[in-house]
Amino acid sequence: MTSSMDATVVRTGTEGKTWGGGNQPLGASYGKLMMWFFILSDALTFTGFLSAYGFSRFKFMDSWPIADEVFNHFPFLHGVDAPMYYVALMTFILIFSSVTMVLAVDAGHQMKQGKVTTYMFLTIIGGLIFLGSQAWEWSNFISGEYGALKTKGGKILQFVDGEGHRVALEDIAVMHESERATHESNKGLWFESESTVSEFTLESIKEGFAANDDLYIRTLDFNEEGEKTVLSRAESQNWLDNNAVGVVEGANLTENEYGPPLFADFFFFITGFHGFHVASGVVINIIIFFNVILGTYERRGSYEMVEKVGLYWHFVDLVWVFVFTFFYLV
Amino acid sequence: MAHDSTAHQHESSTKRIWQVFGILSVVTIVEVILGIFRPPFLTETSIVGMHLLNWIFIILTLYKAYYIAWAFMHMEHETKGLRRAVVWSGVFLAIYLIFILLTEGDYIYEVYKNGYIAWDF
Numbered sequence: 001m002t003s004s005m006d007a008t009v010v011r012t013g014t015e016g017k018t019w020g021g022g023n024q025p026l027g028a029s030y031g032k033l034m035m036w037f038f039i040l041s042d043a044l045t046f047t048g049f050l051s052a053y054g055f056s057r058f059k060f061m062d063s064w065p066i067a068d069e070v071f072n073h074f075p076f077l078h079g080v081d082a083p084m085y086y087v088a089l090m091t092f093i094l095i096f097s098s099v100t101m102v103l104a105v106d107a108g109h110q111m112k113q114g115k116v117t118t119y120m121f122l123t124i125i126g127g128l129i130f131l132g133s134q135a136w137e138w139s140n141f142i143s144g145e146y147g148a149l150k151t152k153g154g155k156i157l158q159f160v161d162g163e164g165h166r167v168a169l170e171d172i173a174v175m176h177e178s179e180r181a182t183h184e185s186n187k188g189l190w191f192e193s194e195s196t197v198s199e200f201t202l203e204s205i206k207e208g209f210a211a212n213d214d215l216y217i218r219t220l221d222f223n224e225e226g227e228k229t230v231l232s233r234a235e236s237q238n239w240l241d242n243n244a245v246g247v248v249e250g251a252n253l254t255e256n257e258y259g260p261p262l263f264a265d266f267f268f269f270i271t272g273f274h275g276f277h278v279a280s281g282v283v284i285n286i287i288i289f290f291n292v293i294l295g296t297y298e299r300r301g302s303y304e305m306v307e308k309v310g311l312y313w314h315f316v317d318l319v320w321v322f323v324f325t326f327f328y329l330v
Numbered sequence: 331m332a333h334d335s336t337a338h339q340h341e342s343s344t345k346r347i348w349q350v351f352g353i354l355s356v357v358t359i360v361e362v363i364l365g366i367f368r369p370p371f372l373t374e375t376s377i378v379g380m381h382l383l384n385w386i387f388i389i390l391t392l393y394k395a396y397y398i399a400w401a402f403m404h405m406e407h408e409t410k411g412l413r414r415a416v417v418w419s420g421v422f423l424a425i426y427l428i429f430i431l432l433t434e435g436d437y438i439y440e441v442y443k444n445g446y447i448a449w450d451f
Binding site: 025026027028033036037039040043044047048051052054055056057058059060061062068083084085088091092095096098099101102103105106110151152153155226242243307310311314315317318321322324325328329330 | 342343344347348351354355358359361362364365366373384387388390391394395398399401402403404408409411412415416419420423424427428431432434435436438439442443449450451
């Protein structure tokens with residue numbers, strides 16, 4: 001009996017050696033190792049997105065929007081120019097939730113269930129606050145601030161006064177009764193739809209421009225000093241008469257009052273993909289949080305699962321560090 | 331068994347965690363301050379086709395990324411093999427991709443600028 005068993009077992013002579021099986025060759029469990037390789041491939045996906053953003057930016061190097069002018073809102077500070085503060089706050093929220101996560105992992109190593117519970121809870125709250133902040137940032141970006149004109153060639157024309165301060169379309173437009181209304185399904189063809197028509201028409205802007213001598217057009221092109229070019233009154237009139245084709249308010253996937261539509265596309269795509277990661281991270285954290293409360297890892301004798309979701313959570317923070325730099329700083 | 335593998339980490343590393351949090355916070359604050367004021371001497375000097383300020387931002391970002399990966403993700407406690415498999419693969423492919431895409435983007439910019447395409451409408 002014993003001899004027939006021996007015959008079916010193949011001995012490799014590597015038993016007890018690192019790669020002989022039954023070991024953890026890189027000193028990490030299978031699950032942790034696979035989490036690392038998932039993170040690696042996900043990091044390369046984000047690299048692809050951010051490099052593509054860099055490609056488009058290099059392509060439009062002398063007409064790319066200035067981030068400080070696009071993202072300059074802060075809650076309760078209406079109309080105050082507050083560049084960077086809000087996104088810096090978001091960065092801190094995410095870094096801090098990374099800290100509570102790593103504290104949870106640390107408490108797990110010491111088998112302290114209560115502490116792991118508290119820190120996991122704080123991490124989840126941090127993630128939710130970050131997601132809310134991102135929604136607010138998106139909503140500001142989508143609704144826009146001043147509005148602009150677009151040209152035949154897809155350029156964006158913005159309005160400034162003699163001192164270089166931005167002027168909103170609503171302060172320029174001369175409104176008449178006969179403006180066209182947005183088509184709705186209950187008025188006319190029910191199967192036709194269209195996106196919201198701006199309340200301002202090109203004609204109303206032209207009329208307002210003629211009525212106010214202190215208005216100039218600012219293009220997206222950088223001048224010698226690295227600032228956006230402000231045209232003379234005559235040049236402004238020329239662009240308005242010959243090239244302007246419509247009004248743009250806010251940003252979506254096809255139009256963007258701040259600059260090239262590509263800027264908006266990349267913003268939605270990259271921060272959206274990152275936000276999706278945060279959202280799924282929150283969901284995974286919640287699942288693990290309940291497992292911690294139920295004592296699953298206490299019975300298992302190890303909190304390694306907290307460590308694995310922690311890796312994912314830190315990775316989300318790591319990606320944000322790069323998004324922050326390439327969207328808001330550089 | 332799983333308990334054994336974490337036995338050497340029983341001592342708490344909270345001190346190290348807060349220290350790293352301090353580093354990340356200070357670096358972020360420095361970035362924000364530089365981002366708001368954009369000191370002229372940094373935006374006027376250019377090295378290898380980019381403003382000195384942008385280089386500073388990128389270096390500070392990599393510095394933060396290092397601390398997040400090494401301290402928070404415990405890369406410093408992993409074996410050399412795991413560290414290299416993850417970091418070298420990622421860094422090599424990222425550098426390669428960035429290099430080809432930015433080179434191509436710059437080429438297209440030159441064509442738009444000096445080629446036969448007028449974009450004045």
